Amino acid sequence: MTPFSQLQVFNVMHAAPNARLEHSVQLADGLSAAVWSNRDDARDYQAPSHHTLSCYISDGTGTFRRQRPSDKGAPDKLCIMPAGSESNWVVNGSIRLAHLYISEEQFALGCIRLLDREPREMQLREATFVDDREQAQRFRQLIGMAWDEPGERLLASSLAHAIVDHAVLSQAGLRQGLRLKGGLAPSVRRQLAEYIEAHLDQPLSLGELALRCNLSEYHFARMFRASFGLPPHQYLLARRLQRACQMLRHGQQPLLQIALHCGFASASHFSNRFRQAFAATPGEYRAAWRG
Template identity: 65%
Template sequence: MLPSTTLRFLHILALLSGDGLTAPAAGSRMQDVGEHTMPELESLHVFQSLNRSPHARLEACAELGDGLSAAVWSNHHDAQDYQAPSHHTLSCYIGGGTGTFRRDRPGTKGGPDKLCILPAEHQSAWVINGEIRLAHVYFSPEQFALGCVTLLDREPRELQLRETTFLEDARQARRFHQLISLNWLEPGERLLTSSLAHELLSHTLLNQVGVRDGLRLKGGLAAHQRRRLVEYIDHHVEDPISLGQLASMCALSEYHFARMFRQSFGVP
């Protein structure tokens, strides 16, 4: 899916994800927004936690668009607790980390090129002994939902990102090294930066996603309706799209379509 299509999709989802949703006016239009569809980096829990630490140093960070952000950190002799972040985090140890471990798994240590996958709503506590340099890619639940539909052709609510600690994946580690070698703020390297971030996300979705245990789905759009909507948005990315148009494709009122769209593509 093209980045512009992704932005449009995420914007539509954002419009329909608010609490207290009321029936929209007929023919209401959805306007394009800028690329910062994910909250600013400073509002992300994992980013905030490291940024508050006197031991951690932020080397680089950037909003990459499409619900993706990245940061490079160095840290030493620290402790970090992550309590139910609202975003997903992919992490790669670039250097050091041999003295880093989770408090609940003290016998398992990190090291260069080790990967961690920290899903939204997870909880973890870390001890950092010695030096560590690491790269993070943060992505939104909406971007995860979009990937479930476009890559896996699955209902996002039935899937979850598997929490993983110190995974070894040479291909992903190489992508992280490529990513941090680029100037994220240089317009000429922006497309490659975004492409690498999307590759990291796609690889994770294809290899580290599992079915939610004990979930019984109610409501939402059918699989063929989800596919048709994504294809329509993809082919009309430059055109104004009304809520009524999308609702009519599913033979639903705008009000009920909005709720079912949110159920199928939003956060479970």
Template identity: 65%
Template sequence: MAQLEQLQVFQSMHSSPNTRLHRSAELGDGLAAAVWSNRHDARDYQAPSHHTLSCYLAGGTGTFRRESPHSKGAPDKLCILPAGHQSEWVINGEIHLAHLYISQEQFALAAVNLLDREPRELELRESTFLDDAQQARRFRQLSSLDWSEPGERLLSSSLAHGLISHALLNQVGRRAGLRLNGGLAPSLRRRVRDFIQANLAEPLSLGQLASLCALSEYHFARMFQLSFGLPPHRYVLAQRLLQAQRLLRSSPLPLGEVALACGFASASHFSNRFRQALGATPGQYRQAFAAR
């Protein structure tokens, strides 16, 4: 994900003299979080390139959108702000809230992995002042953790993934009037996805994946990105890292064996890739979840 300061919703909040940033952190996997307070302010969000989930932790009873002045916020109310949306907000009184910022790539991965759907078929439905007790509890737990402590930051990432999965299952719908052009047929998409999942421990080449669909490497790469929301090599790496996280949480395999089981050439290569994606080493990740 982009640096926090480059995220439009974060920028808009941070640019106001009335806001206070209590904490923020990049959680890895294209996710970031922040806890804010604000008072007597107005904020506009103009077509951000990322999705934002928010939860009011305290106050907010004087907060509303300009086009809906009679609908007000309250503690535990949630807002879903999809990428590309536009909204204008008025804050009367004080508010304390948490934000979760989600890259479109992470949304695409979740759509494929959780829903077995093409990301471009789906849209995150915008919602203001939503009641969802389960999501509010997750946000409160996320906000209570110390993101500067590596183990708790990793637990925060796990909670953030739970927030995304819940939103995908409850707040996602098919894009209205959609007419898809290009991309892999659903049967081919599943064939490629299942083949990758079954062969994560093996070297996987673009030509090997293209042959599953009887396409040239160039044409396959273009069709794959349309259907999966990211290029083949990045999708394969993401699946290997997800598998590594599952093994680190649930198995006693030595780190070198986890690396080989997930298709990494060496323990050092595995460690470098894992740290780049999650901001922690595989050993730190295992330790964080062993302590739960």
């Protein structure tokens, strides 16, 4: 989980004299959310290291980007502030809005899983005051959940993932003029991802994966990170946990069976890793969905 102290957009808002943080939560897999109210302010975001999706909940009709004073916000308007971008905002009057903060690693996983593209060749397109009724409804559902209650927080994580998936599918595009250097060939990357998915129940090692690509472990690790956006062990863990979540939501298998099917050595190992990622046990996750 990314600490709020490392989220630049969150910290810029927190420093605003008239802004009030109503609620915030660290969700699973590099996602965090916050609800803010603000009035009569000006905020500048300078090249954050994370992506931010925002949805105006109420008011905001006097809010605009400094470079576009005639384009004003409104309830249910969506904004996308990609990592590395700069934006300058003026708030005239009042506004209440929700933020969803997304790590680069989570965006990378979405590019691989949903688009079958290398994360480094993709970018989240900046957008201001987008109309997307479905996405706005997801945001309203998200902020309506009781984030302090463990079961509700788990469901909020799943809803946040749905918001991110929608953004990746609808707002991610190819970087213009990019010439990729290094990394795995697209066909090798695709075959490797398919191999990993088919063998998540097995103790995959760095050496085994490197051998499949005819590379030394050192060069394989570097090229894997270039192509997948995160190190091999983090990618493997993310995919194993994602499969476990699907099995917990949709199946009745015992936890030990799920653990082994997802490549964890034991139920306790599975539970420890799951708790580190989701701040809840697998049993609590299953109970939240059944509830």
